Amino acid sequence: MTAVAEGTAPLTTNPDGRQTNRRPGGAKRALQYTVLTILTILFVSPLIWMAVTSFKTQADAIDPTPQWIPAHPTVSAYDTMFGSADTPVLRWFLNSVLAAAGQAVLVVATAALAAYALARMDFAGKRLIFSTIVATLFVPAVILIIPNYIIVSKFAWLDSLTAVIVPGAASAFGVFFLRQFFLSLPSELEEAAYVDGAGPFRIFWSVVLPLSKPALATLALLAFLTNWNDFLWPLYVLFSAEQQTLPAGLATLQNANAVRYDLLMAGAMIAAVPVLLLYLAAQRFVIEGVSRSGLKG
């Protein structure tokens, strides 16, 4: 793509006398890297500050002279976090993993089945069902908060992980996203399986699902991230310390320790590091998943 531009670009002379091709590579490229680097610093330094502070003493954390290297490095904040019964962070972590994974599985399973029926089968009410699902895509979640609280309490799910797994699993986006994907699959394989005598469930399970792994994984990941980061709902439906997810637990922690920034940063680190590691490992996949969701959803 740039090859054409290079070919037509006139030669210019740099202030230092060297002749260069006028393409992104000279001053323009330098400016671009400068801006990108400044942005990088803006994005990374707060995270470093969080990490550094989590290894400080209580006093060093509120030192008016910012300490980018702790004067008295310590893991006491982590000791407190892991040791205190009021802040069962490991339990919160486990709860968050269970909730996010549970919801991701539920989203993918139910959405895949429904999306397949909507993509490939003909039946009465298909248009109505699909357009109802699509219509709810833009209905803001705020309208569901109060009634879902009532429903969840009727099911006796308050203060349990079920409350943060099940209600949010009805993903209209998931159905829409997977339907688009199934429509893009060539149907010849399914027809061949049908000719070989495979039933609809067999075709779905052995032919369609294996072909759909990338889309299923993308949806699972988006569902996992959404649930992992959900804040308002768990904050109000979970009460006891043992039942919190990490975001809700962090809020509890902040309410109880308003200026214990060493503890708060340690808590934030415990919530941040596992996702950051996961993100580092699957960075390209995460970003491509999100950008695909943007184009299709």
Next chain:
Amino acid sequence: MSTVDAEILSTGAGDLRPVERKAGRRVSRYGGRWVPYVFLLPYLALFATFVLAPIVIGLWVSLHVWDFTIPRKPWNGLGNYKDLFDSQSVVGPDFIRSMKATGIFTLFSVPLLVVVPLAVALLMNAKFKGRNLFRAVYFAPYVLGVAVIAVLWRYILDNNIGLLNRYLGAIGLPDDIAWTTSTPAAWFALIGVTVWWTLGFNAVIYLAGLQDIPAELYEAAKIDGAGRWQQFRNVTLPGLRPVLMFVVIITIIASANMFGQSYLITQGQPGNETRTAIYYIAETGLKNFDMGRAAAMSFILTLCLLVLSGLVMLAFRERKGASR
């Protein structure tokens, strides 16, 4: 509404359409008549219970004096709705204030979150060393979630010992701005943190959209003598139209539902000025258990959002008509 949505939602999937057409005609021979419904059942059970029923129940609740903790829930007609706009009622002034907070936040955060990520995406829309690294770094805050981000920034914004005031002081600017407890500073803080948090998300969506614009269009524009700005106006923007509309709408919805930042960073201060509508709805309904009024508030907020989304769609539609 639904047909409009369906059309919008299929944008960007242009490459799928021929297949879709082909697929639409084929297969109606997947087992018995009941089979599709078996496939649909698990999803529809969830959808009916936690999406459709709640909308109806919410409307029903909003028409009652519905205290969650009291068994009797008397009919109240439109009383709850009237209360919200009655400056003499217990909730009226607070509700209006919270809607104002949501309005201010949305009004100022949306333009920034539409324009700044686009600029960043344009900056990254070329092949160069480290591109994926930069992209990954800018996206990173988003995966951390609002709780981590807000707890971290509450520290950086601390009026007394926060990094921001320290460094402002160091370069000779006022070092005593109450970022979390006074307006307008708190608005700058909330909007700034939100931009920092979700810039990468929008940028990544833009970037994917930019890469879908065929390079030939730019070549053709260049041959026609179009400069950089003209290329942007006549190739980039029209090519980005569906993505742009998508970003505008999801950003409006996200901003209008801003909760965590306000809850954790400003706690609604000063004097509930930064307590957003959804924050007030949650407090009214799920803390004070005045669910009738809270449900009424959520219907008003939803109505505002639907109208706003509709206006955005109309705006983008007209632009399309004008450019042809």
